[in-house]
Amino acid sequence: MSVFTVGICQMGVIPDKLANIEKARTMIGDAAIKGSRLVVLPEMFNCPYQSELFPDYAESVADGPTITMLAECAAQNKVIVVGGSIPEKDEAGNVFNTSFVFNENGDLIGRHRKVHLFDVAIKGGTVFQESKTLAAGSSMTVVNTSLGTMGVAICYDVRFPELARAMALKGAQVIIYPAAFGPVTGPAHWELLMRARAVDNQVYIIAAAPALNAAAEYKAYGHSMIVDPWARVLAVASEEETVITGKVDFRTLEKVRDELPILKHRKPEVYED
Numbered sequence: 001m002s003v004f005t006v007g008i009c010q011m012g013v014i015p016d017k018l019a020n021i022e023k024a025r026t027m028i029g030d031a032a033i034k035g036s037r038l039v040v041l042p043e044m045f046n047c048p049y050q051s052e053l054f055p056d057y058a059e060s061v062a063d064g065p066t067i068t069m070l071a072e073c074a075a076q077n078k079v080i081v082v083g084g085s086i087p088e089k090d091e092a093g094n095v096f097n098t099s100f101v102f103n104e105n106g107d108l109i110g111r112h113r114k115v116h117l118f119d120v121a122i123k124g125g126t127v128f129q130e131s132k133t134l135a136a137g138s139s140m141t142v143v144n145t146s147l148g149t150m151g152v153a154i155c156y157d158v159r160f161p162e163l164a165r166a167m168a169l170k171g172a173q174v175i176i177y178p179a180a181f182g183p184v185t186g187p188a189h190w191e192l193l194m195r196a197r198a199v200d201n202q203v204y205i206i207a208a209a210p211a212l213n214a215a216a217e218y219k220a221y222g223h224s225m226i227v228d229p230w231a232r233v234l235a236v237a238s239e240e241e242t243v244i245t246g247k248v249d250f251r252t253l254e255k256v257r258d259e260l261p262i263l264k265h266r267k268p269e270v271y272e273d
């Protein structure tokens, strides 16, 4: 499909997993009513963004209420759902920051486990250590869907242009980043990074953030954003809870790639060892 609407659910996350699941269900429905064929949720949408909480909120693919809700919503609304991310537990007890992707029939068609864990200590700013409780994923995620080819990566993964480039070279036309930037790096880098990944790779970027919850320990920056392959911001939220939508049009992608053929002009033999 060359033209379709994408919806981002910029939802507020609270310390109540079942309430977060129900909020996501409602907002996916709202996005569908607005005409979205692809609906994206934020990073850790069922759990406050706090390392020590991830294991408690984690669930497994086999019997998770969040995963069940995502599959049901996709099928009921006939939309593709990129389920932001949630803490996912594997059989060995490892917990990952994982995004699950469902097609319009409610079938699981993709899964991305965050590759680059957010372990940073910014003086006077954000200190976070995901690796205290999370294990890292070890593969790239590019999913073929009825709407096109989509790359999925999570938040801090956006800071690694190699990953986005690799997804684009694998055919991604849209790169989806469920994310949760904070009050320090959000204003400094959020828009810059999203537009940079779009212009580097001539893809659509869908960046889905949680709404700001003033009571939360980690203050989300919000500003969910849809960017086109020319790096134009097609839609952007502020900090509040909202559903934003925008149009993905692959004719724009083809035009940009034809007129400015950077992907064809690459010289990998110069950059690779």
Ligand SMILES: O=C(O)CCC(=O)C(=O)O
Binding pocket: 043, 117, 118, 154, 155, 156, 157, 159, 179, 180, 181, 182, 185, 186, 189
């Ligand atoms: O890269 C950043 O500045 C924010 C990253 C982040 O919050 C995350 O990976 O969850």
